[in-house]
Amino acid sequence: MSDALISVRDLTIRFRTDEGLITAVEKVSFDIAPGEILGLVGESGSGKSVTAKSLMRLNGENTVYDPESRITLNVPGETPLEVLSLRRERDMIAIRGGAISMIFQEPMASFAPAITVGRQMVEQLLIHTSLTEAEARELSIEMLARVGIPEPARRFDQYAFEFSGGMRQRAMIAMALSTRPRLLIADEPTTALDVTIQAQVIDLMKDLVAEFGMAILFITHDLGVIAQTADRVAVMYLGRIVETGSVRQVIRAPAHPYTRGLLDALPKLDDLDAELTPIPGDIPSPLNRPSGCVFHTRCPQMIAGVCEGRVPGYTRLGDGHDVACHLYTEQAMEAAR
């Protein structure tokens, strides 16, 4: 295997529901190298959170992973870990707060309301390290100070509801990083914050991650945020990764019609008069996934007779720039002839 820190192969996630088995994520593959920031973008419901949670086995009890799905965690110097083969909760500690930490979209809701922030931090440290209670307290206060929370010792004994929104997310970052994980998953960490605080929190995360040498899986529906933050991007639509590449490749030269649609929907600072064109149509319900290319129901360049029948494979356009679209496959070129 490669030198990836985490390697996801053919990840297919389904949920048992009253309406039957629904597919949320289908044959998703990506790698994250140590220290790398991978941005995962896509509209609401595209399966970003479900994908992220599968890395920590946090999806609900109704989750079914297809047997060929593989998630391999490869921490340098340790034996590789097959995440989806873990059976006991006790063994999952390694990926929950050990090698991987997660920050959620809503900082308020991710703290237990009746337990002090400090208590929750110490509790995690006692699970993952051999620190004593007093040392864990000291380290937690240090971390709170490190993320820029004033009077950290007093804040340590407070509850999340006594913090402001930005401060809560800082505390969440402090908590997530305190165990020195190899990978930080940030699931829309700034969506609930206002814009100036968003920028501060993102800068803080980038600084700390560089300092601690950890990788980030950064989830957002905002390509603009990705452009400032990530090294590489994976664009997700309806449970499939449709395009992946370096930030430069994907944002400068988007290949997939969906990626182009996302970019056209962004306001452009250099041309404020340019029209914003939202992607036409609605996201189909996960209960009836489109056949063939999942985007064909909304794609302006859909090739009739090809796109609705066959799932496009990946075509390599440049170094590490892959796209799943028939516009770039042999079959389509033949059909066009």
Add this chain to the structure above:
Amino acid sequence: MLQFAQFAVVRFAMALFTLLMVSLIVFTLMELVPGTCAERYLAFKNTQGSGISVEDIEAEKRRLGLDRPFLVRWASWVGNVFLRGEFGDSCILRVNINDLLGDKFLISLGICLTALALAYAIAVPVGIISASSRNPWLNESLRFVSYFGLAMPNFLLALMIMLASTVWFGESLTGLFSNEYRDAPWSVDKFLNFLAHAWLPVFILGWSATAFALQTVRALMLDEQSKLYVTAARARGLYGRRLLWRYPARHALGPIVNSLGFDLNRVFNELPIVASILTLTEAGSLLLESLARSNDQQLAGAIIFLLTASIVAVNFFTDLALALLDPRVRKSVIGG
């Protein structure tokens, strides 16, 4: 701790104020009953054969102080109730209400509170464990038991138990005391005799209360378990019992305590019918009788006030418990 003391004092003042308002409402209602105490008493005497005149009524009114303004009468009533625990005389029976009620009210309250305590002692642990358990057998049987408890009316359960005991043991389970203790003063023996009888109404009232509480606890637990902070705690490596008790169960306790007040209300409402089937003259049914039959506003007012006061008191204590459980309540503005 200082914060908590402050909270307790404020809540206590609020409870007192609520009681004061309740007393005003109850007193107004007593006033609104057509006819005054004086008229009612004399009318009652009239039916006994002694003739009365308008002068008699006026004299009686003056004697009872009914000629004073409304607010003054309320103040003297509420003053007697709050400071001396005296409810005055019954309109018709002309007996001191405290003597009339005797231990009846406390016995009723005791039965209801015991039933409720039992219900929660069972429902809280069982509800928490079953909500977190994946064992389908446990969940299905609990669901069956609690639906059965909800569906079976209390009076039916009471009748069935009485029938069974009479047919199989030839023993009647009615009443709260054996005959020899009924009018005896309280003693250890009388108390034991009381316990030997009281388990039945407690069981019957507790039966449906448990079913209700189980549903509440399960629903509240399922609600807590689906919250993000539980997922976030799992993401930090917590699992198993430690996760269950420190996170969802710990946080479900607040709303569970909150539901106690409502449940006491419901148990109170169910007491009279159970009491009348088991012919517990010492509890419950007295309340209904005085309200419906004799139209005795002084007595009815006293009973309604006592009932409401016990609910206010229970709410005061659940508020204190809530403040201990939830820092948001403790630090809320009203708590100071």
